[in-house]
Amino acid sequence: MPVAPSRAVADLARSPRRLDGKKPEAASAESCDVEKLLDRLRTEQERRWRRRDRVPVEWFLEKHPELRDDVRTFALVYGEYLLRERHGERVSLREFQQRFPHFARELKLQVEAHRIFASLDPARKLATGKVRFRSPLESVFPEVPGYQIQCELGRSKTGVVYLARQHVGKRLVALKMLQRDDGDNGLSSGGAPQREAVERLRHPNLAQIHAMGTHEGRLFVAHEYMDGGSLCQKWHGPQHPQAVAALVEIVARAIHHAHQAGVVHGNLKPANVLLCAADEQGSSNGKQATGITPWGSPKVSDFGVAGGKTRAPEYAAPEVAAGDAELTPSVDIYAIGAILYEGLTGRPPFSAWEPQETVRQTLEDEPVPPCRLQPIVPRDLETICRKCLAKKPLHRYASAAALANDLRRFLDGEAIEAHAETPMTMRWKWYRRSALAAGLLAGVGFLALLGVALIWWN
Numbered sequence: 001m002p003v004a005p006s007r008a009v010a011d012l013a014r015s016p017r018r019l020d021g022k023k024p025e026a027a028s029a030e031s032c033d034v035e036k037l038l039d040r041l042r043t044e045q046e047r048r049w050r051r052r053d054r055v056p057v058e059w060f061l062e063k064h065p066e067l068r069d070d071v072r073t074f075a076l077v078y079g080e081y082l083l084r085e086r087h088g089e090r091v092s093l094r095e096f097q098q099r100f101p102h103f104a105r106e107l108k109l110q111v112e113a114h115r116i117f118a119s120l121d122p123a124r125k126l127a128t129g130k131v132r133f134r135s136p137l138e139s140v141f142p143e144v145p146g147y148q149i150q151c152e153l154g155r156s157k158t159g160v161v162y163l164a165r166q167h168v169g170k171r172l173v174a175l176k177m178l179q180r181d182d183g184d185n186g187l188s189s190g191g192a193p194q195r196e197a198v199e200r201l202r203h204p205n206l207a208q209i210h211a212m213g214t215h216e217g218r219l220f221v222a223h224e225y226m227d228g229g230s231l232c233q234k235w236h237g238p239q240h241p242q243a244v245a246a247l248v249e250i251v252a253r254a255i256h257h258a259h260q261a262g263v264v265h266g267n268l269k270p271a272n273v274l275l276c277a278a279d280e281q282g283s284s285n286g287k288q289a290t291g292i293t294p295w296g297s298p299k300v301s302d303f304g305v306a307g308g309k310t311r312a313p314e315y316a317a318p319e320v321a322a323g324d325a326e327l328t329p330s331v332d333i334y335a336i337g338a339i340l341y342e343g344l345t346g347r348p349p350f351s352a353w354e355p356q357e358t359v360r361q362t363l364e365d366e367p368v369p370p371c372r373l374q375p376i377v378p379r380d381l382e383t384i385c386r387k388c389l390a391k392k393p394l395h396r397y398a399s400a401a402a403l404a405n406d407l408r409r410f411l412d413g414e415a416i417e418a419h420a421e422t423p424m425t426m427r428w429k430w431y432r433r434s435a436l437a438a439g440l441l442a443g444v445g446f447l448a449l450l451g452v453a454l455i456w457w458n
Contacts, residue, residue: 049083173222205254207301228275228296237346244343247293249407256400264327268335269315272302313358314348330393337388345373387418
């Protein structure tokens with residue numbers, strides 16, 4: 001969350017000086033114009049990140065080179081830091097200091113202030129009326145029995161992920177602490193049988209779960225640690241179609257293995273597809289991830305962790321968006337199709353400023369054909385993608401294995417089993433879902449009949 005700037009940073013923002021040592025006139029028209037421009041760019045930065053267009057600060061500076069030496073661009077720099085943290089990315093202070101060495105000191109001060117504000121204990125404040133400060137290490141690293149937390153890897157709506165060393169086995173694990181264990185997540189609502197089924201999953205492309213438990217009322221999951229990041233951190237814009245198809249095939253086969261064990265993921269998205277670097281394929285359970293892609297080898301994580309309130313609407317199937325509590329394998333097939341769509345086009349099939357609008361689009365609209373957004377996308381791959389994204393589960397692939405087999409046929413240059421929609425079928429689906437189009441069609445029909453009647457009458 002954004003915090004109040006530290007005194008040094010606040011003085012920096014108010015100072016009229018420039019990094020090159022020049023002193024512009026106070027309250028000049030030029031200064032006001034720069035401030036207005038920065039306000040507009042900060043708004044655009046926020047808007048783009050909400051649309052999953054993760055543009056770096058350098059992108060803005062290339063378009064506005066006059067801002068390169070202006071000290072007030074710190075607002076954009078620290079804005080990117082907060083946005084990346086808010087979207088669950090692992091943010092490195094050193095990376096920002098290397099990219100913006102002239103802001104190294106200010107970044108350090110601001111991040112320290114951010115951690116101090118985060119270390120407030122709101123429960124203590126409500127109970128006694130006094131604010132109790134905890135050290136940053138205490139606030140960032142909770143004491144979970146059996147684990148020694150070393151650093152924070154990222155955070156999201158569902159909780160925080162830490163890098164920890166498990167005492168049993170002396171291995172590094174990714175320790176995910178959920179916000180609360182109130183039954184809203186799948187593992188809590190599914191009970192012990194669901195947790196046991198998830199823990200029993202064994203597949204080279206599924207993140208191995210080592211342990212689950214609760215700590216101070218919060219569910220935690222410890223799974224194998226992979227240092228390659230996730231797809232949402234690697235994919236920025238459209239990717240090579242064949243490479244995307246190869247990665248999605250691996251994910252589909254891993255998901256099919258989980259389905260055969262009776263486990264539905266329910267919240268599959270790029271952030272839950274973790275990656276192993278090509279030279280670090282060995283995992284902590286002794287098995288190796290299979291299938292090398294340009295981004296590394298994928299492993300699916302977070303089975304059943306997120307509940308209805310925390311699912312990403314961009315990857316939720318229509319039946320889930322409509323409030324259907326029952327999760328079926330077809331839900332995961334839709335999500336795989338949404339990941340495939342994003343890899344091909346650089347954006348999810350449906351995405352809006354408000355989650356409610358994303359849900360409406362998922363229920364009522366048809367996705368823009370990938371070939372229309374990226375002409376290099378092969379028609380067969382578009383056909384596979386659109387079959388996954390069908391509104392009705394019966395129109396999707398019968399299983400994740402069937403999807404993976406069709407992707408393999410595409411990659412091998414063979415004929416796929418999915419059939420492309422005819423132009424007439426696409427028009428009919430559009431007319432059926434568009435009230436305006438239906439009204440226009442009825443009006444045209446009425447006028448045609450009226451014209452025929454008048455001709456016949458005369």
